[in-house]
Amino acid sequence: SQTIHQWPATLVQPVGSPLSLECTVEGTSNPNLYWYRQAAGRGLQLLFYSVGIGQISSEVPQNLSASRPQDRQFILSSKKLLLSDSGFYLCAWTQRRNSPLHFGNGTRLTVT
Amino acid sequence: KQEVTQIPAALSVPEGENLVLNCSFTDSAIYNLQWFRQDPGKGLTSLLLIQSSQREQTSGRLNASLDKSSGRSTLYIAASQPGDSATYLCAVKGTSGSRLTFGEGTQLTVNP
Numbered sequence: 514s515q516t517i518h519q520w521p522a523t524l525v526q527p528v529g530s531p532l533s534l535e536c537t538v539e540g541t542s543n544p545n546l547y548w549y550r551q552a553a554g555r556g557l558q559l560l561f562y563s564v565g566i567g568q569i570s571s572e573v574p575q576n577l578s579a580s581r582p583q584d585r586q587f588i589l590s591s592k593k594l595l596l597s598d599s600g601f602y603l604c605a606w607t608q609r610r611n612s613p614l615h616f617g618n619g620t621r622l623t624v625t
Numbered sequence: 626k627q628e629v630t631q632i633p634a635a636l637s638v639p640e641g642e643n644l645v646l647n648c649s650f651t652d653s654a655i656y657n658l659q660w661f662r663q664d665p666g667k668g669l670t671s672l673l674l675i676q677s678s679q680r681e682q683t684s685g686r687l688n689a690s691l692d693k694s695s696g697r698s699t700l701y702i703a704a705s706q707p708g709d710s711a712t713y714l715c716a717v718k719g720t721s722g723s724r725l726t727f728g729e730g731t732q733l734t735v736n737p
Contacts, residue, residue, distance in 0.1 A: 519668075556729040557669075557714075572724070603668055611676060613659060614716070614725060616668035 515540035519604045519617030526624055532577075532591040534620050536604030539585065544606040546587040547614070548579055551601040563587060599624045627652045627719055631728035638705055639736050646700040646731045648715035653693050656718040659725070660689050660700050663712045672713075673700070677720075705735045 519536045526532060538544050548560040559572045561579035569579050576595060580588045587604060604617040628651045638644050648658070657676045661669040673682045673689040675698070681690040688701040698715055712732045716725040 557716075557727040559724055562724065605669075610718075611657060613671040613674045615671055616661075618668045619666075621666070 515606075515608075515615070517604060517606055517615060517617040519620060521620060522618065523621045524623070526594050526622065528596055528624055529593045532589070532594050532598070532622070534589040534602055534604075534622075536587045536589075536617055537585055538606045541585070541606070541608055543584060544608055546581060547605040547607075548587065548589050549603040549605060549616075551603060551619075553600070557603070561589070594624045596624050598622065627655075627717060627726040629715060629717055629726050629728040631713075631715060631731050633731060634729070635732040635734075637734040637736060640705060640707060642705050642735075643701070643703050644705055644733070646702070646713050646733070648698040648700070648728055650696045650698075650717045650726070652719065653696050654720045655693060656720050658689075658691055658698050658715060658717045660687075660698075661714045661716065663714060663730070665711075669714065702733075705733075707735050707737050709733060709735050 516539045545564050547562045549557045550560055551557050561571055563569050563581045566581050577591050602620045605614050607614045630649045632647050655677050659674045660672040662672055663669045673684055675682050675689055675691045686703040691698045712730040714727055714730040716727045718725050
């Protein structure tokens with residue numbers, strides 16, 4: 514069966530520090546991969562999605578970036594964090610366009 | 626631009642009650658609609674996926690319906706239990722791409 518792993522679960526970082534969140538999917542190949550952010554009391558905001566290695570689409574201009582160095586690995590990065598980057602970051606995957614979207618357990622990021 | 630609305634934002638019911646959660650969307654050109662459950666501090670768990678050609682899907686005590694022409698979906702929960710307490714989100718996928726648009730969720734509390 515397919516599983517998605519996301520780490521770390523929680524992270525506290527100072528303003529101006531770099532960020533790297535990692536997500537991997539097991540048990541499938543060539544998944545579509547997504548990064549979402551969920552701010553407190555608000556809905557999910559799509560940040561990036563990828564349909565293949567090296568193919569990244571950005572939905573929201575910001576100081577975050579994403580990379581997909583391997584088929585089942587998706588990384589969210591920042592060179593310098595802002596206070597406004599605090600939130601709950603969720604990685605998700607789907608196999609085909611008509612398949613369900615499955616989420617990881619999320620990373621709670623607090624920028625201080 | 627697709628907009629998804631969930632009403633009510635919060636709902637509290639006694640254990641054993643049957644209940645309905647509502648989801649409405651502004652653009653009826655959808656590919657599918659998915660219902661999720663989110664427990665506090667956790668990722669989203671997929672509950673049901675309804676393709677645009679379908680009218681409803683069932684899983685155990687859950688039944689989701691879709692009326693694409695009126696831009697509405699409902700999630701029916703039968704014989705509610707305290708373990709059903711969570712936030713329920715719906716999301717629609719448009720026909721033009723691979724992104725989902727999420728509602729802000731209904732926070733359900735089932736009281737023993």
